[in-house]
Amino acid sequence: MKKKIWLSSPHMSGKEMEYVQEAFASNWIAPLGPNVNGFEEDLKKYLGGKKEVTVLSSGTAAIHLALIQLGVSRGDEVLCQSFTFSATANPILYQGATPIFIDSETETWNLCPDLLEEAILDRLSKGKKPKAIIAVHLYGMPYNVTKINELGQKYDIPIIEDSAEALGSEFNGKKCGTFGDFSILSFNGNKIITTSGGGALMTKNLDLKLKTVHLATQARDEAPHYQHSKIGYNYRMSNVLAGIGRGQMQVIQDRVDKRREIFEFYKHKLNNSSFTFLEDPNNCKSNRWLTCILTPSFKKREEIRLALEKENIESRPLWKPMHKQPIFEKYVSYSNGVSENLFKKGLCLPSGSNSTESELQRIVGVLKSF
Secondary structure, eight states, X not given: OOOOBOSSXXXXXXXXHHHHHHHHHHTOOSSOSHHHHXXXXXXXXXXXXXXXXXXXXXXXXXXXXXXHHTTOOTTOEEEEESSSOHHHHHHHHHTTOXXXXXXXXXXXXXXXXXXXXXXXXXXXXXXXXXXXXEEEOGGGOOOOHHHXXXXXXXXXXXXXXXXXXXXXXXXXXXXXXXXXXXXXXXXXXXSSSOOSSOXXXXXXXXXXXXXXXXXXXXXBOSSSXXXXXXXXXBOBOOHXXXXXXXXXXXXXXXXXXXXXXXXXXXXXXXXXXXXXXXXXXXXXXXXXXXXXXXXXXXXXHHHHHHHHHHTTBOOEEOOOOGGGSTTTTTSOEEOOSHHHHHHXXXXXXXXXXXXXXXXXXXXXXXXXXX
16 A cells, blocks of 8 residues: 555654653653743744744634633623634533634634624614624635734624634734634644643733643642642643654644645645635735645536545545534524535645655645646
């Protein structure tokens, strides 16, 4: 059998072990320590230095803690991008709140500003002011930050910026992860940099960071004994995993550059094909976490996916919209059909920064047969 080509496998820099060994040598194995502090500072500096960073066990945990700090609770409504991974929406249900799903625009594949405003006005007319908006930079492509943030300000609704897939992406020259009232990152094994599992929550000030740390470490009160006045969570990142993150941060720009090169390779090699690519709109610079193509039809997408699978090459359909998921289909959605069409025709191609030229040629060979 031919060697497996993965969609996006972990890619170590070789510099991680220095920090991991330091954690073991100093016995800092707990969810605190020099690597945790150092990783947070590395991220803060990379993002421009204006946001406080708290590293956590996952991006999902980061969204959950953002919702808690925004006071989202049972009976509240949260407006959420429908075209995304379920981890964006699940924490809304953790809080007993109700997700309201909003479809996408064709320009970025992300939250449609027109539908968002329509949804806000409709919820207000029903006496239900949404408690938050969750907007996603899908596949590393920035959402329409200007319009979405203007709507958040206009209707006084805070924005949770889901940058799980967008570390290294930029809008108007500013890094994604800096535009929301709360912003999140993911360092899952398939992301552009990884800590095996992990995430981060970016907040506007130190006070919010301290609240985040408090909630993420079981909300223990200041006391010589274990005392708790509110519900807490075991969401903090360990010092060992943060060490992996520190080593990964040393090569973050190399990883972004490589993924963008892979996108350009596919686009050049498939220039005269029936496939289409999502280009960077004005003011956007995607990290190209995954290169995605749109095929002519669902039938063709499946033929291509199965042909790649036969050659031991992993590919994956674009996200199935949340408003079409069995667990979420009972909730209100504002749809224009864009995300459903993208799901039917779209395919994610292998995009790992450790991809070799021969592997990419192998993939293109299969695609060109179509």
